[in-house]
Amino acid sequence: MVHTKIETRNFLKGMAFLSPWLIGLATFLAIPIGLSLYLSFCNYPLLQPPIFIGLRNYSHMIHDPVFWTALGNTLAYAAMALPVGMIIALGAALLLNSKVRGLSLYRTLVFLPSLLPAVASAMVWLWLFNAKLGLLNFVLRKVGVAHPPAWLSSPRWAMPALVLMSFWGIGNTVVIYLAGLQNVPRELYEAADIDGADGWRKIRHVTLPCISPVIFFNLVMAIIGTLQNFTAPYIMTGGGPVRATYFYTMYLYDSAFKYLRMGYASAMAWVQFLLILALTGLAFWSARHWVHYQGR
Amino acid sequence: MRHSTCQATLGTRRRALYLKKTRTHLALIALGAAAIIPFLWTLSTSLKTNQAAVAYPPQWIPHPCRWKNYFDLFNTHEYHFLLWTRNSLFIAALVVAGTTLSSAIVAYGFAKIRFRGRGILFTVMLSTMMIPFPVLMVSLFIIFRWLGEHTGMAWLGTFKPLWVPAWFGAAFNIFLLRQFFLTIPDELSEAARIDGCSEFGIFTRVILPLSKPALSVVALFAFLGVWNDFIGPLVYLQRADQFTLALGLQSFQSQLGGTSWNMLMAASVLVMLPVLVLFFLAQRTFIEGIATTGIKG
Numbered sequence: 001m002v003h004t005k006i007e008t009r010n011f012l013k014g015m016a017f018l019s020p021w022l023i024g025l026a027t028f029l030a031i032p033i034g035l036s037l038y039l040s041f042c043n044y045p046l047l048q049p050p051i052f053i054g055l056r057n058y059s060h061m062i063h064d065p066v067f068w069t070a071l072g073n074t075l076a077y078a079a080m081a082l083p084v085g086m087i088i089a090l091g092a093a094l095l096l097n098s099k100v101r102g103l104s105l106y107r108t109l110v111f112l113p114s115l116l117p118a119v120a121s122a123m124v125w126l127w128l129f130n131a132k133l134g135l136l137n138f139v140l141r142k143v144g145v146a147h148p149p150a151w152l153s154s155p156r157w158a159m160p161a162l163v164l165m166s167f168w169g170i171g172n173t174v175v176i177y178l179a180g181l182q183n184v185p186r187e188l189y190e191a192a193d194i195d196g197a198d199g200w201r202k203i204r205h206v207t208l209p210c211i212s213p214v215i216f217f218n219l220v221m222a223i224i225g226t227l228q229n230f231t232a233p234y235i236m237t238g239g240g241p242v243r244a245t246y247f248y249t250m251y252l253y254d255s256a257f258k259y260l261r262m263g264y265a266s267a268m269a270w271v272q273f274l275l276i277l278a279l280t281g282l283a284f285w286s287a288r289h290w291v292h293y294q295g296r
Numbered sequence: 297m298r299h300s301t302c303q304a305t306l307g308t309r310r311r312a313l314y315l316k317k318t319r320t321h322l323a324l325i326a327l328g329a330a331a332i333i334p335f336l337w338t339l340s341t342s343l344k345t346n347q348a349a350v351a352y353p354p355q356w357i358p359h360p361c362r363w364k365n366y367f368d369l370f371n372t373h374e375y376h377f378l379l380w381t382r383n384s385l386f387i388a389a390l391v392v393a394g395t396t397l398s399s400a401i402v403a404y405g406f407a408k409i410r411f412r413g414r415g416i417l418f419t420v421m422l423s424t425m426m427i428p429f430p431v432l433m434v435s436l437f438i439i440f441r442w443l444g445e446h447t448g449m450a451w452l453g454t455f456k457p458l459w460v461p462a463w464f465g466a467a468f469n470i471f472l473l474r475q476f477f478l479t480i481p482d483e484l485s486e487a488a489r490i491d492g493c494s495e496f497g498i499f500t501r502v503i504l505p506l507s508k509p510a511l512s513v514v515a516l517f518a519f520l521g522v523w524n525d526f527i528g529p530l531v532y533l534q535r536a537d538q539f540t541l542a543l544g545l546q547s548f549q550s551q552l553g554g555t556s557w558n559m560l561m562a563a564s565v566l567v568m569l570p571v572l573v574l575f576f577l578a579q580r581t582f583i584e585g586i587a588t589t590g591i592k593g
Contacts, residue, residue, distance in 0.1 A: 007411070010410055011412055013411070014409040017401055017405025017499075020398040020401055021402040021421065021470065025424070025464075027464070029424060029432070032432045036435040039434070039435065039438070092327055100324070105328070106324045106327065110327060110328065112575065113334070113335070115575060116524075116568050116571060117524040118524055118526055119542040119545050119567065120564040120565075123545065123549060127338065132352075133557075135333075138353060138354055168330075168331070168334060227428075230430075230527060235546050253430075253433075253531075256433070256434045256437070257531065265434045266435065269434060270431065272430060
């Protein structure tokens with residue numbers, strides 16, 4: 001009896017402390033998610049009430065060429081930016097983990113760009129990529145490229161340009177790798193030294209397995225991030241030229257706020273969410289084969 | 297004889313080590329240069345006259361050095377940068393205060409009070425971190441629009457959609473703070489309880505003062521998030537005089553349409569400036585904060 005009384009009191013206390021989050025969960029998460037799911041089965045041009053149309057939004061997607069373009073662009077971007085970005089970040093972290101003078105300065109330099117507002121970074125690269133006056137093409141001409149690409153105004157080079165730019169913002173991934181590298185037990189390297197392992201073997205058989213949980217974390221974050229890319233292409237190319245950089249989230253945004261197709265946009269949001277879930281699920285599934293947790 | 301070969305190998309080994317260090321240094325310099333040059337170039341352009349900005353071949357050191365560009369951003373009537381800065385600071389202050397306070401309260405509940413259902417709720421909270429904003433964007437817009445039509449209090453076209461949700465705890469920050477609160481020994485809370493402290497009193501008088509490092513990480517991330525946010529203001533704000541700096545910068549750019557690179561770069565530096573200043577003031581908090589996100593995750 002006394003026991004349950006304390007339990008009830010603790011429960012009420014717990015609820016009291018959790019109440020801000022519980023209220024927020026209901027208002028800003030549960031209701032929007034429910035509404036979004038319902039609207040994804042509706043035709044809702046915003047100015048008239050929603051009309052239930054079943055799965056028509058979803059079937060429309062299959063026959064919508066713009067949807068496939070946007071999805072294809074997003075996946076192509078992810079396929080380029082994600083693996084290369086992960087490798088560059090890991091390489092940078094390994095370099096920044098060596099013991100030489102002036103490391104803290106280099107760490108600061110590498111880390112800083114990732115903190116900058118995406119809008120400001122977009123402006124910086126808009127200027128760097130400028131076909132006629134940009135610094136990048138100036139350097140390319142200097143080293144002998146007579147006709148450097150027009151980058152953002154070229155249908156062929158706009159996407160690679162965005163990928164290239166994304167590498168400027170990998171600083172926080174580097175910092176997370178670095179923290180992982182600093183946690184690798186020194187005894188393991190000493191043991192590898194005794195066994196006569198060279199630098200590359202130490203990385204392959206000691207470093208990588210030890211930081212595999214960190215690699216996994218960065219992979220999941222990168223999947224979630226790259227599949228939602230919006231700000232840079234929205235500002236720098238507006239999706240062009242000829243939809244070469246029209247990303248999924250941009251089409252979602254346009255569907256909702258430009259064409260006022262709220263139902264269709266909701267359906268697109270759900271497909272995007274399921275895609276992210278599927279890909280992170282795949283990452284989790286594959287993790288069993290390559291992620292090693294120490295002492296767990 | 298043997299002695300000298302020994303010295304010779306020592307010499308080669310030292311030379312090999314030296315070579316390796318030089319290679320590392322060169323690679324680090326290249327890395328650092330790649331990171332800083334885009335920013336230096338922006339800074340340089342922002343201090344040039346428009347004519348010098350588009351000169352070809354480009355010049356690195358602006359001559360004459362035109363600080364006036366920055367004053368023009370604020371003083372010229374056609375730009376709203378003063379207003380936008382004020383808007384951004386106002387929203388940021390409310391978001392930072394709201395997120396930090398509410399996340400700490402909720403984190404205390406998760407860390408220090410034992411009650412039935414806590415584990416399940418904690419799992420629910422962690423899984424909400426997976427939901428991407430685009431999924432919520434459309435329906436949140438509709439809800440705020442509906443609220444404006446049915447309660448007589450406008451939401452769309454005001455700052456409220458940008459800061460009110462921050463007062464209901466942010467999953468990631470709750471998680472971060474809960475991990476920190478767990479490291480504070482329960483004996484301290486017990487001692488305060490015996491002295492007649494209420495649960496909320498323990499939270500404010502025992503736990504919060506001990507959690508300043510974690511609270512500053514949360515506040516810092518909250519600031520970065522709101523200062524850098526583009527899509528939120530893009531969806532919810534309507535009139536140019538309500539824009540945040542991020543949104544204002546974008547509208548400034550689309551008005552310029554590829555002219556006045558010097559002014560555009562000055563405006564970009566202005567938007568980056570608070571982040572840079574904060575970074576140099578609290579560099580360790582930043583790096584430790586980001587590092588913990590990866591390790592604990």
